[in-house]
Amino acid sequence: MFWIWAIIVGLIVGLIAKLVIPEPVPMGCLSTALLGIAGSLIAKVLGDSIGWYRPGEPAGFLGSILGAIILLAIFRIIRGRPLP
Numbered sequence: 001m002f003w004i005w006a007i008i009v010g011l012i013v014g015l016i017a018k019l020v021i022p023e024p025v026p027m028g029c030l031s032t033a034l035l036g037i038a039g040s041l042i043a044k045v046l047g048d049s050i051g052w053y054r055p056g057e058p059a060g061f062l063g064s065i066l067g068a069i070i071l072l073a074i075f076r077i078i079r080g081r082p083l084p
Contacts, residue, residue, distance in 0.1 A: 010036030013061070017068035021076065039068025 011029065013036030018027065027035070043063035047053040052063070059067065 006037055007033050010034065010040065012036065013039055013064045013068050016065050017072050020069050021072050035071060036064065036068050039071050040064040041067070042071055043067030
C-alpha cells in the first residue's frame with residue numbers, strides 16, 4: 001500500500017514541478033511519478049541535513065515539490081537547456 005501511495009503522491013508532485021519548470025520534451029506518467037518520488041527523496045536528504053525533519057519523519061508535500069523542482073532544474077542544466 002505504501003508504494004501505491006508513494007507513486008500517487010510522486011505523480012502529483014512531479015506534475016506540479018513540471019508546471020513550475022516546463023520540460024521541453026514531454027514526460028510520460030511514469031517519468032513524472034519517478035521525478036516526484038526522487039524529489040521527495042532529495043527533500044528528505046536535504047531536510048535531514050538542515051534539521052527540518054526528525055528521524056523517521058517523511059518529507060513534507062512542499063519540500064517534495066521543491067526537491068522535484070531542484071531535480072528538474074539540474075536535469076535541464078545538464079542537458080544544456082537554459083531555464084525559462
